[in-house]
Amino acid sequence: MENTKEFRTWLDDMKLDHPLVIAGPCSAETEEQVLKIAHELKDTDVTVFRAGVWKPRTRPGGFEGVGALALPWLQKVRKETGLKIAVEVANVAHVKLALEADVDVLWLGARTAVNPFAVQEVADALAGTDKIVLIKNPINPDLALWLGGVERLYKSNIKNLGVIHRGFSSYKKTKFRNVPQWQLPIELKRRYPDLPIINDPSHICGNREGIQDISQIALDLNFEGLMIETHIDPDNAWSDAKQQITPARLVEIMRDLRVRKPKAEGEALDQLKGLRAEIDVIDNHLIQTLAERMNVAEQIGAVKKSQNVSVLQDARWGEILENMAKIGAEAGLSEEFIKTVYKAIHQESINKQEKIVTSK
Ligand code: PEP
Numbered sequence: 001m002e003n004t005k006e007f008r009t010w011l012d013d014m015k016l017d018h019p020l021v022i023a024g025p026c027s028a029e030t031e032e033q034v035l036k037i038a039h040e041l042k043d044t045d046v047t048v049f050r051a052g053v054w055k056p057r058t059r060p061g062g063f064e065g066v067g068a069l070a071l072p073w074l075q076k077v078r079k080e081t082g083l084k085i086a087v088e089v090a091n092v093a094h095v096k097l098a099l100e101a102d103v104d105v106l107w108l109g110a111r112t113a114v115n116p117f118a119v120q121e122v123a124d125a126l127a128g129t130d131k132i133v134l135i136k137n138p139i140n141p142d143l144a145l146w147l148g149g150v151e152r153l154y155k156s157n158i159k160n161l162g163v164i165h166r167g168f169s170s171y172k173k174t175k176f177r178n179v180p181q182w183q184l185p186i187e188l189k190r191r192y193p194d195l196p197i198i199n200d201p202s203h204i205c206g207n208r209e210g211i212q213d214i215s216q217i218a219l220d221l222n223f224e225g226l227m228i229e230t231h232i233d234p235d236n237a238w239s240d241a242k243q244q245i246t247p248a249r250l251v252e253i254m255r256d257l258r259v260r261k262p263k264a265e266g267e268a269l270d271q272l273k274g275l276r277a278e279i280d281v282i283d284n285h286l287i288q289t290l291a292e293r294m295n296v297a298e299q300i301g302a303v304k305k306s307q308n309v310s311v312l313q314d315a316r317w318g319e320i321l322e323n324m325a326k327i328g329a330e331a332g333l334s335e336e337f338i339k340t341v342y343k344a345i346h347q348e349s350i351n352k353q354e355k356i357v358t359s360k
């Protein structure tokens with residue numbers, strides 16, 4: 001990618017073949033490690049080599065990266081393999097050093113993205129650059145904060161901008177290190193349809209096993225690329241050892257991923273049209289049915305008003321939820337889905353009833 005060529009055009013051209021793949025270790029450890037990995041990634045679908053040089057650690061005392069010392073190693077990677085190089089930047093000093101080293105892709109990490117002061121500092125230091133700049137989602141599931149980061153970078157006249165979806169932390173214990181919460185990147189895509197979006201299954205999964213499935217979901221959702229942590233000796237990596245995969249495994253994953261065309265053609269298109277028409281009819285029914293349900297809820301509200309009983313009846317609500325989860329399960333719908341839908345329906349019913357009960 002010459003920097004004169006727009007990021008988007010470059011991605012679109014490449015996507016005919018395969019998505020953008022950024023791979024490389026969580027951290028640059030030694031010159032030998034970096035070069036070994038890079039040579040194994042040469043002649044694969046990988047086009048950008050990543051390596052964390054400055055590592056933000058949750059707690060002090062962890063490996064904080066080898067620092068600027070690794071920048072010449074990355075330059076050597078580019079020279080020897082033709083791969084573009086990418087590092088994380090979190091402050092002005094990092095940006096200065098990365099630009100001096102002519103790094104091709106600079107990304108802001110999840111811990112930087114949570115802090116508007118830090119994002120602004122980096123945005124100012126990058127103002128007007130032609131380099132590709134990517135911003136990861138903030139650690140917490142706050143779309144406005146992520147959008148704010150994107151907007152700060154746009155305002156700094158960074159032309160080749162993109163985002164990385166790496167999942168969100170959750171207080172609940174889940175099978176993910178960071179829960180994907182796909183609705184957030186989907187909403188971001190809806191607001192900025194031209195903004196390239198790259199998925200980072202490594203930080204979402206926190207393990208090696210889930211990477212293929214998360215990557216496939218991202219491609220099915222039309223993400224433009226993947227960033228996957230890759231190490232020659234994952235078990236002995238100095239950071240994020242559990243989630244890194246070998247270059248050989250990465251090649252297998254890339255081979256098995258189904259890359260979908262952005263739009264259907266010919267017979268498939270006709271079939272899709274028919275199915276979409278069916279969906280439209282069903283959606284219509286759904287809305288009518290919901291409206292009927294709300295109508296009945298309002299009638300219940302009127303009765304509650306006349307009897308002066310409270311709108312929220314905990315026991316009844318628990319019963320509905322339990323029954324619907326059971327019926328849903330029989331119909332092949334997950335409990336999580338039923339609960340989400342019913343919470344929304346119930347909330348709307350309560351709102352309607354509140355209106356009735358408080359009316360004069
Ligand atoms: C990383 O990419 O190694 C990293 C530190 O990721 P994140 O900012 O998503 O935690």
Ligand code: MN
Pocket residue numbers: 026027229239240
């Ligand atoms: Mn990492």
